[in-house]
Amino acid sequence: MSEYDRSLTAIAARRRRSRQSSARRQSFQSVQIEENKCWICMGTDRDTQLSWLRACGCSLRAHESCLLRWIDESYRSKASSRVPVVCPQCRHPYKLRNSSAPLLSLLGIGDGMIQRIVPYVTFLGLSASFLITTTTYGVHAIITMCGPELGDSILNTPQPWGWRIWVGLPSIPIGLIMSRGRQFDPLFLLLPSLLIRPTLFLNPRSLRPIITPSIVFSLFPWVRLGYLSWYDGLIRPIEHRWDLQLASSPLSLANEGERANQAQAGGAMETATAAVGDRADLARTVVGALLLPSISSAVGSLLSRYSWFSSRISTPLYKNLLGGCLFILAKDAVRLLYKYQRLSQRKTRRIVEYQG
Structure with a gap:
């Protein structure tokens, strides 16, 4: 092979290597x-x-x-x-x-501690608010039922309040609300004896026992239990029979049939209505229980205007207790009268004939 041919072969080889290198660079750039x-x-x-x-x-x-x-x-x-x-x-x-920052780390630790403490502080704050509210209501109930003089003698003791007062005063609104049911009757029979310490005194002249307020408050749960037992045994069956008659009236049966036909479409609405009714009954129960001392005092003050009553009962506590008992009796009587009137009206209902 001549020198010229070898030169052409070398040039062609260099061009192939250049093209391969360029292809590799382009492939690498695309990658x-x-x-x-x-x-x-x-x-x-x-x-x-x-x-x-x-x-x-x-x-x-x-x-x-x-x-x-x-x-x-x-x-x-x-x-x-x-x-x-x-x-x-x-x-x-x-x-x-991150870059190290000691101050930021310290602040972060403090923020984490605050985040962990906040739920406990919130719980303590709500508990303290509940205790203050119930204690204030307990003081109001004592003064309302016992009168200013006896209430001050009970609350303004020469020694600091003991655990009985601190537990007894907040228990008054809770006990009034719980007394609307029958689930806690054993507790009501024992709790006054533990908190009040009933004592019996004798009159030095007649040697007859003096009925102190502590004895009255201790015996009052037994009076309530006796009244409820009498009501459940005699009045409750009659009231229950009236409720069944009102529920089984033609209008109620028609409404039940209509509700059965629309159960799938209006199930959510009926559930919401029932929930609203339950909340209304609960609110009515709570408000009625908390207003009982004020209503008892109002009825007792009304009875005090009659001389025959004030001459026999002069202590505000006994007047208010008797006023509360009369109010409960009147409330139950009005409820029974209302149901009886509804049942009587339902029995006399007739359809008006068309006059065309």
């Missing part, structure tokens, strides 16, 4: 372009000059600023910031590194 594509903002090297970051071992690439913003949004959507944010493809947890 780089494909790899450097932010999966968050979909930007590339040609779109922005932001710094790139590889935070996990998968093929996802992202700008550091975009990834930090995405991690912040992920933490805001999580219930707890202690759960690490992971890569959406390979599930590798992203690791964050």
Whole structure:
């Protein structure tokens, strides 16, 4: 082979190597372009000059600023910031590194302690508010029922209040509300004896026992139990029979049939109506129980205007207790009268004939 042929062969070989190197560079650049594509903002090297970051071992690439913003949004959507944010493809947890700041760490510890203490402080505040409210109502009930003089002698003791007063006063509104049911009757029979300490005194002249307020308050739960037992044995069956007759009236039966036909369509509305009715009954029970001392005092003051009553009963406590008993009797009598009148009206109902 001549020298000229060898030169042509060398030139051709150099050109092939140059073309292969150029192809490899173009392939590498295309791979780089494909790899450097932010999966968050979909930007590339040609779109922005932001710094790139590889935070996990998968093929996802992202700008550091975009990834930090995405991690912040992920933490805001999580219930707890202690759960690490992971890569959406390979599930590798992203690791964050912050500059050391002792003051910031100290403030963070303090903020965490406050977050843990706040529920307990809230509970203590609500408990203290409940205790103050119930104690204030207990003082009001004592003064209302016993009168100013006897109430002051009970509350203004020379010694600081003992545990009986601190427990007894807040128990008054709770006991009044609970007394509207029969579930706590054994507790009502024992609690006054524990809190009041009933004492019996003898009149030095007649040697007859003096009925003190402590004895009256201790015996009053037994009087209540006796009245309720009498009511349940004699009056309750009659009232229950009237309720059944009112519930089984033609109008009620028609309403029940209509409700059965519309059960699927109006089930949610009936449930809401029943819930509203239960809340109304509960509110009526609570308000009625808490207003009982004031109503008893008002009835006792009304009875005191009659000389035949005030001449026989002069103590405000006994007047108010008797007024409360009369009010309860009148309330039960009015309720029975109302049901009886409704039943009588229902029996006399007739359909008006069409006049056409």
